[in-house]
Amino acid sequence: MTSRPVTARAAGTDGRAALKHFTRAFGAAIVVLVVWRVTTVGLAEGYPASFWISQALNGLVLGGVYALVALGYTLVYGILFMINFAHGEVMMIGGITGYFALQFALARGWMEGPWAIVVIALLTIMVIGMAASVLIGVALERLAYRPLRQAPRLVPLISAIGASLFLQYSVLLIFGVSPHSYRKPALISGGLRLGDVFIPYTGAIIFITSILLMLALYFIIQRTKLGRAMRAVAEDRATASLMGVDVNAVIVVTFMLGSALAGAAGVMLGFHNTVVKFNSGFIPGLKAFTAAVLGGIGNIPGAMFGALILGLIEAVGPSALGIPTEYKDVIAFSLLVLILIFRPTGLFGEVLSEKKA
Numbered sequence: 292m293t294s295r296p297v298t299a300r301a302a303g304t305d306g307r308a309a310l311k312h313f314t315r316a317f318g319a320a321i322v323v324l325v326v327w328r329v330t331t332v333g334l335a336e337g338y339p340a341s342f343w344i345s346q347a348l349n350g351l352v353l354g355g356v357y358a359l360v361a362l363g364y365t366l367v368y369g370i371l372f373m374i375n376f377a378h379g380e381v382m383m384i385g386g387i388t389g390y391f392a393l394q395f396a397l398a399r400g401w402m403e404g405p406w407a408i409v410v411i412a413l414l415t416i417m418v419i420g421m422a423a424s425v426l427i428g429v430a431l432e433r434l435a436y437r438p439l440r441q442a443p444r445l446v447p448l449i450s451a452i453g454a455s456l457f458l459q460y461s462v463l464l465i466f467g468v469s470p471h472s473y474r475k476p477a478l479i480s481g482g483l484r485l486g487d488v489f490i491p492y493t494g495a496i497i498f499i500t501s502i503l504l505m506l507a508l509y510f511i512i513q514r515t516k517l518g519r520a521m522r523a524v525a526e527d528r529a530t531a532s533l534m535g536v537d538v539n540a541v542i543v544v545t546f547m548l549g550s551a552l553a554g555a556a557g558v559m560l561g562f563h564n565t566v567v568k569f570n571s572g573f574i575p576g577l578k579a580f581t582a583a584v585l586g587g588i589g590n591i592p593g594a595m596f597g598a599l600i601l602g603l604i605e606a607v608g609p610s611a612l613g614i615p616t617e618y619k620d621v622i623a624f625s626l627l628v629l630i631l632i633f634r635p636t637g638l639f640g641e642v643l644s645e646k647k648a
């Protein structure tokens with residue numbers, strides 16, 4: 292009587308083992324194909340070392356921006372176990388707001404004054420962009436996500452996608468389809484030249500600022516009472532509530548922190564790309580999600596390192612593979628697919644318990 296279930300279990304085990312062997316073989320074939328392409332095409336182009344160094348530095352700048360956005364995905368997932376697919380639009384709101392703050396500063400000549408005035412103006416622009424993103428992030432939590440906390444997991448995901456489209460087309464309706472151009476002040480328009488390697492001031496500032504913001508977040512999470520409350524809620528929301536933690540307040544603060552980082556990323560990406568428009572947060576948002584998955588969704592250090600790795604791959608990949616730079620998005624999203632197939636927990640993630648999953 293028990294032979295049939297035992298046989299079914301054995302067949303299931305054999306099927307999983309066969310699938311595991313197939314995915315390993317498929318992964319090995321992809322690695323061999325990439326190595327062959329790099330050695331026979333990419334390296335055969337004969338680019339100088341300075342070219343690769345410049346590309347790697349560009350990748351670190353992009354990775355720093357992606358990291359700030361990826362941390363927002365990771366923070367929200369760590370607390371609510373949901374993916375906030377409107378997070379890219381939260382970043383875009385910061386970039387759009389930063390553009391108008393920049394125009395205000397330019398109209399008053401603050402961008403052409405003494406360096407101290409320019410620095411204060413730039414910091415103020417970033418803070419304004421962060422504040423706008425925080426307002427949008429808190430509104431999303433209160434209106435789009437809080438009413439759905441007890442709903443099936445697919446429902447908040449659909450709500451997040453709807454919120455993303457709502458924010459995109461609201462900005463399109465208000466500000467139009469034309470891109471808005473960021474104008475760099477003369478103080479940060481140049482760069483440093485080290486031999487044949489040119490390092491733009493904006494790139495260096497973006498990378499350093501990103502690292503400082505990431506360190507500040509890590510300090511908050513690990514060393515403050517708020518951080519302990521956030522970790523408690525992430526571990527077990529019900530138990531944290533019984534211990535006196537205000538779960539709703541912790542969730543709101545989590546959205547505020549993630550949105551502030553996204554707003555800073557939006558302003559910095561505006562200066563880096565020199566333009567911002569209604570859909571300028573969509574692709575970077577997806578890439579930041581890729582970075583979060585690469586590092587291990589819910590893992591804060593993993594999101595940081597995953598973003599830096601993704602930035603490097605995106606910057607160096609097209610030249611290494613001998614393909615046009617227009618295909619850099621294909622490389623990034625192909626990496627997302629491969630990670631989901633071969634290591635869905637990411638490089639630094641862990642398998643979730645049944646309760647959390």
